[in-house]
Amino acid sequence: MLKLLYKAITNPIIGPIVVSSIGIVFLSLFYMPKLSAQNQQERVIGETTKIISLLKHSRAYYTDNVVNKIEKKSNLHINFDHKTDENTVPLPATTIHDLSDILTKSDNVHASFYSNYPFPNRSSRVLDSFQKDSIEFLTKNPDKIFSKSDIIDGKNVYRVATADILTSQTCVNCHNTRADSPKTDWRLHDVRGVLEVYVPISDHFMLSREQIWYVILFIGLVVLTFSLHYGILYFKREKELINTASILENEIQKRTKDLHESNQFLLEYKKAVDASAIVSKSDLFGNIIYVNDAFCKISGFSRDELMGQPHNIVRSPDVEKSFYKEVWKTIKSKNIFKGIIKNRTKNGDSYYVAATIIPILDEDGEILEYLSLRYEITELINAKDRALSAERTKSTFLANMSHEIRTPLNAIIGFSDILCESNLNRDEKEYAKIISRSAKSLLGIINDVLDISKIESGKLDISESAFSFGLFSEHIVELFSIVAKEKNIRFIYKTTPALPHTLVFDSTRLQQVVSNLLSNSIKFTPEGGSVFFDISLLDISNTHAKIKFSIKDSGIGMSKEQQKIVFEPFSQADDGISRKYGGTGLGLAICSDIVKLMGSRIDLSSELGHGSEFSFVLDLRIEESKEQNETKKSKLLFGVCKNEDDSEYLRVCVKNYLLQLGNVVETEDFTQDVDMIFCFDEDKAIEFKKKRDSIKTVYVGDKAKIKDPASKTYFDYFIDLPIYSSKIVNIIHDNSKAQSQKAISDATNKKFNANILVAEDNPNNQRLIDILLSNLGITATIVGNGQEAIDVYKKIKFDMLLMDVNMPELDGVSATKEILKLQRENSLHKVPIIALTANSISGDREKYLEAGMDDYISKPIELNKLIEIIEKYLYKNRDFHTLNVQSTDNNEGFEVYKKSDVMKQLGLNESTVDMLLESFFLTLDDDLSRLQSTIDAKDANAIKSAAHYIKSSCSNLAMNEAAKLLGEIEASATKGETNADITKIKSIFYTIKNGLMS
Incomplete structure (x- = not known):
């Protein structure tokens, strides 16, 4: 207002x-x-x-x-x-x-x-x-x-x-x-x-003569002011109108001149368009009302033959009618159509045009006619077809190259690994290891080339799945700590204790990036140098965690010019580096592209002669399990000596890990009553040990730096860099359960009762697969091609088929289709068929699954992956060596529990598994009581939740019989049934616990 x-x-x-x-x-x-x-x-x-x-x-x-x-x-x-x-x-x-x-x-x-x-x-x-x-x-x-x-x-x-x-x-x-x-x-x-x-008092106005004169003067003044004001406005406006009229007259003259020039330009533009574009106009019904010379020239029709004819006169019969329906739908709705159209000439030849069809509207917004501008792109389309053909040829070449190289590599790696485990002398074993390492190095180069090919063709995908982040990082650190130690490099690993347990991401690709960056840092760091690997938590919510990965070294470093090209394929800092250190120059390029696919980028900070730092930040989805969130710490009390110089984060890392396992005190008081003490200084550790000899002392640091060799006798345990959870857990386990029986964890001790048909044409690979399967207790029938596989399948019952894809006479895909046909026609039992191939091109797995195969194993064959496939599809038929535990009447027919199952399933060492089992049995009585209470209360939803909770823990710890029974209770509760008996489940847990303690 x-x-x-x-x-x-x-x-x-x-x-x-x-x-x-x-x-x-x-x-x-x-x-x-x-x-x-x-x-x-x-x-x-x-x-x-x-x-x-x-x-x-x-x-x-x-x-x-x-x-x-x-x-x-x-x-x-x-x-x-x-x-x-x-x-x-x-x-x-x-x-x-x-x-x-x-x-x-x-x-x-x-x-x-x-x-x-x-x-x-x-x-x-x-x-x-x-x-x-x-x-x-x-x-x-x-x-x-x-x-x-x-x-x-x-x-x-x-x-x-x-x-x-x-x-x-x-x-x-x-x-x-x-x-x-x-x-x-x-x-x-x-x-x-x-x-x-x-x-x-009267109601009428009463003014004096003087006041009346004042009013008259005021009114007169207002009138006079109005007259002056509007008079001035009038003359001012008159002047403005004269000036405006003059300006308008000049503008009209200018516009007239511009319009004349525009008409000239339009004529020139029309000539240019007619010379380069195919132009036509049509009425509301699609009948041609104008064409230029270019239209006549490319179509082969004269102007008289085209005028009044529908545009169908140049329509190619290869184009679906639905395409033109979409075109009409677009332009009739007053929108512009853009697209590629295949047309035909008067004599029937085909040509392609990039067409733009524009509805011309009148002043009321209604369509008057349609204007079409086309550019011939026949050569471009043909060039695209040739490029696609070349891409297919390239993919075929890469697939064949992969198969031809991987097939002999499979035999080389497999037999060299077998030789390494055989009764050879030291020199012979070293030769076998050299063969294996060389073959695996060659395999890595092949994988890099294939990854670059996938990236260039846009076929490299990120496949997300849940994984244990702690195990993931420790596995990498364990792997590279050996390499760093061989080169006398200080490998420092630091992580944030608040990192989530379980994340959802492509752990394989993430491991590929981190491993490549660590490998480069160790490779380009001279002996006596250091490599720092830091995983830090930047931000966290209920669903996502922002994590920074940083690898810093004290190596040769790079100049500004070298940093500009280091992420380009087939590029290294200079030729001298390539000759001295080797490599293809593909690793960093692949890492950079993978991290970009992950929605981030690799940052590089380096100085020539002073090392390099590579880092990247990922926003990862959290998937926490209930068991992890409810893990209880032990009652152990650990002492951590104060360390004035903690530049290598030894004390911080040890303290963080110990806080996850028990209670921690930082002390210099040597009378403190603790279960175990961790020291970082030689003199303080010896002083503590002399005063408290009964308490186990752990020296954390480089054992080689201990000044007096005799001092080593004061220490019960040593932890060297890098520090990670398993090292500490192992020491605590050794201290508390030194007399416990050790379960068998070697994968070669795992046995299966199975009969597998193998179709493989390479004799060396046939023998290798036969040895691998025999070591697993599996009976293998080996044939040389797909047709032989079909013939044998008709005669013998198998539990699984390993089917090589590229074989003579009949390939694996064709043989699979024939076997599946036999199963349908004869109502035969479905047998898992696993593709066994050296091809590693993106889309292979999907192609094999589409053909009816159940899964995919890439050559060279890795024993662990082979075992995973066998466990996945022959789970009910496996029969492992077991611990000798006493059976009772209640556990007859139970599959006896084996700790090595958990170790293999989770990829953990024995001490870590012991800690998990201890935590499980610590809360088991409460969990079972809660389940029994829900059964007594006849609460189906509560029964379902309690049974599912215990079942999840059982599944994680390979307590399969118990998990199966709990799953049945959960399923019954889902249907509303509340009658359940957990006596048998309690007996299974009792047997497992007694077996572990025996």
């Missing part, structure tokens, strides 16, 4: 009118009524004071000329009761009262005389508020007038009062001598009462 008023006031046209109107309204509604009221008050005061003065003069005259004579010459009495007594004349005051009554009979003037003295003739009078206030005011201010507006009998009146003063000595004497006087000490100039006159 204020903005609108401001705009109106500042407007040069309506502003003066608005301001003047506001001023006139203000005068009319506020100032003039107020002025009129003041004038009336002044008039009334003047009139009433005259009346009061006349009344006073009349009383004075009566007193001097009547009363005195009566007193001297007559026997008449002077009193207030003259109306009832014939011999009495009125007092002067009574005369005033009488005159007031006479005046009051007029409608316009009302007079009265009153006081607050108790005169007998006025003793019954009741004064109103004005009269009381006037007496009080005038008694104090006899020379002033007391006036006020009031309402009497519903009329607006103005009341004026003046003091009645004793001005005559005669009056003073009379008042003092009369018996009815209220007092006898009257003096001259005393106020004996108040004379009041009030008259009605």
Whole structure:
């Protein structure tokens, strides 16, 4: 509202009118009524004071000329009761009262005389508020007038009062001598009462002559101001109109000239478009109404043959009708169509055009016609087809190359690994290891080349799945700690204890990136140097964690120029580095592209001769399991010695890991009662050991740096860099369970009862697979091609088929389809078929699964992956070597628990598994009691939740029989059933626990 008023006031046209109107309204509604009221008050005061003065003069005259004579010459009495007594004349005051009554009979003037003295003739009078206030005011201010507006009998009146003063000595004497006087000490100039006159107030304006002239002058001034203002505006606007007209005339001339030039340009543009584009126009029904020469030339039709014909005249029969329906749908909705169209010429030849079809609209927005602009792209399309053909040829070449190289590598790696484990002498084993390492190095180069190919073709995918982040990082550290130690490099590993347990991501690709960066740091760091691997938590929420991976080394470093090309394929810092350190120059390029696919980037900070730091940040999704969140710490108390120099984060890392396992105190008090002490200083550790010999002492640091070799006898355990959880857990386990029986963990001790058919054409690979499967207790039937596999399958029942893809006569995919057909036609039992191939091109796995195969193993075959596949598809048929534990009546028919199952399933060492089992059995009684309580309460949902909770822990710890029974209870509860018996489950746990303790 204020903005609108401001705009109106500042407007040069309506502003003066608005301001003047506001001023006139203000005068009319506020100032003039107020002025009129003041004038009336002044008039009334003047009139009433005259009346009061006349009344006073009349009383004075009566007193001097009547009363005195009566007193001297007559026997008449002077009193207030003259109306009832014939011999009495009125007092002067009574005369005033009488005159007031006479005046009051007029409608316009009302007079009265009153006081607050108790005169007998006025003793019954009741004064109103004005009269009381006037007496009080005038008694104090006899020379002033007391006036006020009031309402009497519903009329607006103005009341004026003046003091009645004793001005005559005669009056003073009379008042003092009369018996009815209220007092006898009257003096001259005393106020004996108040004379009041009030008259009605009229509603009309009352202005003086002077005021009327002021109003007339104000109105005249406003009119004069308006005249001047709008006169100035008029002449100003006239001048502006003349200038505007001149400008418009010049603009019209300019526009006319521009329009003429534009027409010329349009003609030139039309020539350019006609020379390069195929132009046509059609009516609302698609009939041609215009074509240029280029259209006629490419189509082979003359202009006369095209005019009036539908555009179908150049439509290629190879294009689906639905395509043109979409085109019409687009342009009829007033949208522009853009796309590639295949057309045909008059003689039937095909050509391609990149077409843009534009609806031309009239001023009402309705379609008038359609304009089509086309550019011939036949050569471009042909070039694209050739490129796709070349890409397919490249993919085929890479697949064949992968197969041809991987197939002999499979035999080389497999047999060299077998030789390494055989009874060879030391030199022969070293030769076998050299063969294995060389073959694996060659395999890594092949994988890099294939990864680059996938990245270039956009076929490298990120496949997410849940994985244990702690095991993931420790596995990498364990792997590279060996390499770093061989090169005498200080490998420092630091991590944040608050990192989530389970994350969802592509752990394989993440491991590929981290491993490559660590491998490079170790490779380019000279002996005696250091490599720092830091995993830090930057931010965390309920669903995501932002984690930074940093690998820093003290190696050769890079210059600014070298850093610019280090992430390019087939590039290294310089040729000298390639010759000295080897490598293809693909690793960092692949890592950079993978990290980009992960939504991040690799940052590089380096200085020539002073090392390099590679880092990247990933936002990873968290998937926490209930068991992990409820893991309980042990009651052990660990002591950690204070370390003044902790530049390698030894104390921080040890303390963080120990806090996850028990309670920690930092101390220099060698009398502290702890279960185990961790020291970082040789002298402090020895001092502690001398005072508390019974407490196990762990020296954390480089054992080679101990000054006195004899000092080593004071230490019970040593932890060298890098520090990670498993090292500490192993030491604690050795200290607390040194006498416990060790379970078998070697994968080669795992046995299966199975019969597997292997289709493989390479004799070396046939023998290798036969040896691997035999070591696993599996009976293998090996054939050389797909047709032989079909023939043998018809005669013998197998538990699984390992099917090589590339084989002579009949390949593995064709053989699989034939076997699946036999299964359908003869209602045979479904047998898992696993693709066994050296191909490693993106999309192979999907192709094999689409053909009916169940899974995929890439060559060279890794024993662990082979075992995983066998466990996955032959789970019910496996029969492992077991611990010798005593059976009871309740556990007959149970699969006896084996700790090595957990170690292999989770990829953990024995001590870590022991810790997990200890934590599981620590809370098991409470968990089983809770389950029994839910069964007793007949609460199906609670039964389902409690059974699922224990089942999850059992599955993680390979307690398969218990997990199976708990799963049955969970399934029954899902259906609403509440009757369950956990006696058998308790017996299984009892047997497992006794077996572990025996």
